Amino acid sequence: MNLAIELPGLSLKNPIMPASGCFGFGREYSEFYNLSKLGAVIMKAATGSERFGNPTPRVAETASGMLNAIGLQNPGVHKIIETEVPFLSQFDTNIIANIAGSTLREYEEVAYAFNEADKVHALELNISCPNVKEGGIQFGTDPSMAARVTEAVKKVSHLPVYVKLSPNVTDIVSMAKAVESAGADGLSMINTITGMQIHVPSRKPLIANKTGGLSGPAIKPVAIRMIYEVSQQVNIPIIGMGGIQSAVDVLEFLLAGASAVAIGTANFQNPFICSDIIDELPSVIEKYGFHSVQEVIGKGIVS
Amino acid sequence: MMLKDKMKIVSTTYIAKDTIEMVLENSNITEYAVPGQFLHIQVGTHTLRRPISIADCNKQLNQIKILFKVNGEGTNKLASYQQGEYLDVIGPLGNGFTMDGETNSTVLLIGGGIGVPPLYYLGKTLKEKGINIVSVLGFQQKDHVFYEQQFQELGETLIVTDNGSYGYKGFVTDVLDQINEFDCYYSCGPIPMLKALTTKLKGKNGYISLEERMGCGVGACFACVLPTMDGTSYKKICKDGPVFQAEEVTL
Numbered sequence: 001m002n003l004a005i006e007l008p009g010l011s012l013k014n015p016i017m018p019a020s021g022c023f024g025f026g027r028e029y030s031e032f033y034n035l036s037k038l039g040a041v042i043m044k045a046a047t048g049s050e051r052f053g054n055p056t057p058r059v060a061e062t063a064s065g066m067l068n069a070i071g072l073q074n075p076g077v078h079k080i081i082e083t084e085v086p087f088l089s090q091f092d093t094n095i096i097a098n099i100a101g102s103t104l105r106e107y108e109e110v111a112y113a114f115n116e117a118d119k120v121h122a123l124e125l126n127i128s129c130p131n132v133k134e135g136g137i138q139f140g141t142d143p144s145m146a147a148r149v150t151e152a153v154k155k156v157s158h159l160p161v162y163v164k165l166s167p168n169v170t171d172i173v174s175m176a177k178a179v180e181s182a183g184a185d186g187l188s189m190i191n192t193i194t195g196m197q198i199h200v201p202s203r204k205p206l207i208a209n210k211t212g213g214l215s216g217p218a219i220k221p222v223a224i225r226m227i228y229e230v231s232q233q234v235n236i237p238i239i240g241m242g243g244i245q246s247a248v249d250v251l252e253f254l255l256a257g258a259s260a261v262a263i264g265t266a267n268f269q270n271p272f273i274c275s276d277i278i279d280e281l282p283s284v285i286e287k288y289g290f291h292s293v294q295e296v297i298g299k300g301i302v303s
Numbered sequence: 304m305m306l307k308d309k310m311k312i313v314s315t316t317y318i319a320k321d322t323i324e325m326v327l328e329n330s331n332i333t334e335y336a337v338p339g340q341f342l343h344i345q346v347g348t349h350t351l352r353r354p355i356s357i358a359d360c361n362k363q364l365n366q367i368k369i370l371f372k373v374n375g376e377g378t379n380k381l382a383s384y385q386q387g388e389y390l391d392v393i394g395p396l397g398n399g400f401t402m403d404g405e406t407n408s409t410v411l412l413i414g415g416g417i418g419v420p421p422l423y424y425l426g427k428t429l430k431e432k433g434i435n436i437v438s439v440l441g442f443q444q445k446d447h448v449f450y451e452q453q454f455q456e457l458g459e460t461l462i463v464t465d466n467g468s469y470g471y472k473g474f475v476t477d478v479l480d481q482i483n484e485f486d487c488y489y490s491c492g493p494i495p496m497l498k499a500l501t502t503k504l505k506g507k508n509g510y511i512s513l514e515e516r517m518g519c520g521v522g523a524c525f526a527c528v529l530p531t532m533d534g535t536s537y538k539k540i541c542k543d544g545p546v547f548q549a550e551e552v553t554l
Binding site (some may be wrong): 021022024061217 | 377
């Protein structure tokens with residue numbers, strides 16, 4: 001069974017990769033299995049300098065999902081290039097660097113810094129983090145701002161750029177088209193949906209940041225709908241994500257038009273989830289009458 | 304060494320109000336468990352696992368005891384599991400208590416509520432090393448008290464309840480003046496208790512075990528972090544802790 005997929009900058013042995021923010025820089029999960037098995041690893045977001053993130057609690061469980069507001073905690077792009085990229089590059093997989101910033105200038109700096117990291121294969125441009133006060137989502141909810149940051153990053157970077165879209169918008173297609181016109185090589189969708197949980201005994205929002213990003217199976221139908229709509233309107237590939245828990249879920253994302261997928265929250269429940277899904281994928285693809293991953297892409301779209 | 308494995312429920316018993324003691328069996332996880340570590344337990348189809356500290360470990364029988372309080376949907380579901388069923392567990396996780404005390408030295412254990420359990424396995428292990436144990440255990444009220452007998456077998460034990468319905472009235476910090484000299488203390492309990500305690504025992508050699516809402520439990524997601532005392536860095540409770548030196552982190 002051929003699971004391989006070719007995307008800009010990425011020769012994936014299979015379409016499975018852990019999603020940014022849910023896998024750190026791979027160190028912890030490498031104690032469970034060999035990361036060379038993965039199609040790619042998307043690293044936790046990098047910002048210009050070190051960020052400590054939000055106060056705790058930072059997570060809350062919800063029905064079929066969870067809220068998080070970590071706040072882009074990371075050691076900063078230079079430390080990541082110095083210590084984390086070399087760690088991940090010992091594995092036979094692709095490395096995608098997720099980049100974030102508070103200003104256009106910071107996005108450019110972080111993107112530029114990764115030009116020096118020859119083991120990084122692509123950038124995932126995070127314009128959709130709902131949990132930081134400035135930047136992040138403000139670039140991800142306005143098509144002209146999204147286009148500007150995409151264009152700026154494309155200008156300074158040698159790497160293919162996948163723009164990670166926020167679902168917290170009225171018209172996802174116009175966002176996708178805007179970044180495609182600005183030169184995006186691919187899309188990554190969807191990020192989390194902004195939500196809140198009030199802790200009844202204490203009568204206040206449970207998460208210290210008040211709002212958080214909803215992830216997990218609860219948001220899968222939203223992701224499928226958005227990928228379905230966008231994949232018909234753009235000519236760049238989509239890395240799909242949002243609540244994937246099984247190989248059948250992967251098939252659903254491919255049918256909707258994604259070319260590869262990322263798995264996030266499910267890693268917390270089962271540290272082996274990416275590895276397990278890679279093992280199960282061939283039989284699931286075969287069961288539903290296909291012969292390769294490539295063949296499945298977009299086959300769920302009805303005219 | 305962290306593993307993901309099935310643990311068989313050997314028994315499940317209510318030992319105090321809303322408090323369950325569960326005995327779990329699995330040779331791989333028990334082999335590596337040390338006092339202060341925790342298990343990350345899958346409960347039904349809940350998205351997030353529940354971190355629960357190891358209260359005791361019998362390496363001959365391959366058994367671990369956990370104690371938990373039923374106070375939400377997850378723990379309620381966990382309480383519904385029956386003897387003979389299996390739990391999906393990741394563990395043992397985190398770093399345990401540092402145990403470098405010398406023979407005949409005296410250690411003070413201070414536990415509050417559901418923070419008491421990890422101190423039991425610790426106390427038992429220290430006693431086997433010839434260390435004297437003194438315990439102060441705080442509970443809300445009489446019907447919440449558990450493991451009094453077990454701690455008494457380790458050494459002098461003072462019980463404190465918020466309303467005085469059993470033992471001394473007040474907080475654990477109120478009875479510390481009655482304790483003779485000790486060389487080191489270990490504590491686990493609610494944050495306000497740990498704050499009061501570390502302030503009162505400032506300068507003493509001590510270790511505290513912390514709780515926080517966790518995501519992955521293995522150090523990848525950065526949900527359960529807290530700043531270090533000097534404010535220049537942070538620690539992950541699940542991976543760098545849950546045990547910290549008393550003056551290492553900001554509560």
